[in-house]
Amino acid sequence: MGTTPDRPFAGEALGAFVAASRWAEIGPALRHEAGRSLLNFFGCALGAAGDPAVETAARVMAPFSGPERATVIGRAERLDAMGASFVNTIAANLLDYDDTHLETVIHPTAPVASPLLALAEIRGLTGAEVLHAFILGAEVECRIGAAVSPGHYDRGWHITSTAGVFGAAAGCARLLGLDARQCWHALGIAASQSAGLVENLPSAAKNVGMGNAARNGLLAALMAQAGYTAAPAAIEGPLGWARAMGDAPDLGRITAGLGQEWEFARNTYKPYPAGxxxxxxxxxxxxxxxxxxxxxxxxxxxxxxxxxxxxxxxxxxxxxxxxxxxxxxxxxxxxxxxxxxxxxxxxxxxxxxxxxxxxxxxxxxxxxxxxxxxxxxxxxxxxxxxxxxxMDARGSAARPLTDEELEAKFRENASIGGRESDAGPLIQRIWRIGDAADPAALLRSLGAA
Structure with missing residues (x-):
């Protein structure tokens, strides 16, 4: 594999970015934004943990779950990494209360954070490793989404699901320690697993697409780690993902300013559980x-x-x-x-x-x-x-929610999930997740007895 005369392949550039990034180069503001996103994610998942759709997803996945076990947020079940990724993503997105990258209308966190947290719990990874991989995965997800917006969504593709699988693959590839070439392959494999329809937005079928984005991204990274390969231009090629599902991509939105300009820094948070x-x-x-x-x-x-x-x-x-x-x-x-x-x-x-x-x-x-x-x-x-x-709704980039408002939102959702009494300590532990040597303890505490 190589490059085109004027630029690297999209997956090649993203793979190199993911593999080469260093935690010391991630600034405090971006780290804090990741903490805000995870606080919002955990709260939304707790608030939906008792919903029949989450109950059904957990019940369906349980018989197929492997021996390793990860937390299902707000619930007593423990599933393997793919099962937990699937169910936690559904829960975090179910109430339409999760975060939004406004330009693309992607909800960045749910499909990316869920598999990373499951991997961290099972494999004993640190909070800094998780936070770093999350930031990189969310960035890849938003950049690929921006490259095909708005035509991709207008054609009926649910962009959080379809772009989310790339974010999950990139984040998991980083957390698994894949090199640049393997990260490139993981993204190419993810391109063949991308799906989700806008027509299904008023139904729980939308959330199946979300859950699949998380577990398919994890699968793509694991397959790349094991030696599977993908076509060089799986994302942008003449018969690749972007052209099959929309217009020719704006490759500049994928590659320009990688590591210097951050789409993820434009993340926003909803004050209302609605579109x-x-x-x-x-x-x-x-x-x-x-x-x-x-x-x-x-x-x-x-x-x-x-x-x-x-x-x-x-x-x-x-x-x-x-x-x-x-x-x-x-x-x-x-x-x-x-x-x-x-x-x-x-x-x-x-x-x-x-x-x-x-x-x-x-x-x-x-x-x-x-x-x-x-x-x-x-x-x-x-x-x-x-x-x-x-002109600018509350929670938008022009009127962002404060940390205190996000904490109040977490308390509201924790109360719905029956965790009102320990919401305060959970909030403090989530804010400090990047400093945790073993975030698995926090994750386990977010499950139900």
Whole structure:
């Protein structure tokens, strides 16, 4: 294998980056961002640990699990590394509450962190090794995603699943100590295991794609370690991953500034357990609730770009629909003045007041609004109009959640998972995971007795 006349193959460049990176070169800000991501990840997984979808995933995987055992977050089961990776990724993403790289709409942490944590627990690796591999894997995931955005997602590929497998492969390759050539092969093998559909977003099938990204990335790294090889241009070749699943990739987004400019540094965190495109609408509705009493609302118009309508202008028939619904997001924010986990549950779905207000919400296109923005206009029963425009949602890069807000979110999720009493000590241990000689003790403490 070699290079093209003007640049290395995409996998070659990424493989060299992953293998050559040194922990001492990772700055404090990036290390801290990784800690924020893991705190958010663990909280989201704890909050969903009792969900029937997680229960089912754990039950299905258990008979096929090998002898080595890793923690399933918030649960008593212990599975092998692939099984734990699969289930923990599903749990962390299930509530639509995990982190987001806004440009690509990738949720970076769940598919990358899960297999790394499982490997660390089984093989006795250090916290610094895990944090370093996580940062590298998330960076690879976001760069590959950026190279095929937005056409890849627009074609119906669920980009967190499809790009997540590359992040998992890269992170696991680093944690396993693969050299640059083996890392390159791991990414090429991962290219043949990439899948996930946007059509499945309102169903648990979406989360199967997420879980597969984690365990397939681990499998790709293990196969490369054992000597399996892949085509040099498996990512960007004429019949490679990117062209098969979208447009010709922008290779500059994959390779430019590797190790100097970090896509992962642009990670953001959700204040609401719903699709990221609905957050500006929720913010606008919470603002309008201060001006109009819910009983006085006659009609609601939520306007945004085409993506907002494509993702959220839908009938609501299940709790999963609620998390990807313009109508439900607006209704709960206006009626309850909140948009937490309980507001997107089965109880909220069947709440008569929310259902009635959902029916008075309409969605409209405003092509002049940028992606992520929303305008909400209310008419009260006297015919008066009230409007709120939110250009940058809470939790976005322009209005990021603070560490304290992430800790409060962790406490909320830990309480849902029955871990409210030890949330404080867990938060402190997660913040210090990079200093842990044996993070396995923390991971085991996150399981259920």
């Amino acid at each position: 990221i495109v609905f957050h500006a609408a929720i913010d606008a509705c919470l603002e309008l609730r201060q001006r109009v009493a819910p009983d006085d609302i006659a009609s609601v118009l939520v306007e945004g770009d085409q993506l907002l309508l494509d993702r959220g202008d839908r009938l609501v028939a299940s709790a999963r629909d609620c998390r990807v619904s313009i109508h439900h997001s607006a209704a709960v924010a206006l009626l309850r003045g909140s948009a937490g986990v309980a507001d997107f549950s089965e109880g909220a779905l069947h709440d008569p007041g929310i259902a009635a207000l959902r029916g008075r919400v309409k969605a409209g296109l405003d092509a002049g609004l940028p992606r992520g923005a929303a305008r909400v206009t209310l008419h009260d029963r006297r015919g008066r109009a009230f409007s709120a425009l939110v």
